[in-house]
Amino acid sequence: MAKVMEEKTHGPDVKRLLRNPETLQYLSEDGWTSNPDEAQSFSDVVEAAVVCAKLHLEHVEVALRTDGSSADLFCTTLR
Numbered sequence: 001m002a003k004v005m006e007e008k009t010h011g012p013d014v015k016r017l018l019r020n021p022e023t024l025q026y027l028s029e030d031g032w033t034s035n036p037d038e039a040q041s042f043s044d045v046v047e048a049a050v051v052c053a054k055l056h057l058e059h060v061e062v063a064l065r066t067d068g069s070s071a072d073l074f075c076t077t078l079r
Helices: 002-009 045-055
Strands: 014-019 026-028 031-033 061-066 074-077
Touching (some): 014 045
16 A cells, blocks of 8 residues: 555656746756756755855746656746
């Protein structure tokens, strides 16, 4: 029974990406990219916020995307 419960709680991996809502580009290690697969993924929203502060980013949002998805699941303004 525990194994069945465990399988139900694990879903697809969720990536937390920083996105410019005007250009729809994502932050990557090398700058900005239109390809979300090249974007930097953050472990949580706190890490994303720290990077925003460190890089002095403004007008960005956090986009949630699951592996293999062709669209963002959710976006919200971060800074």
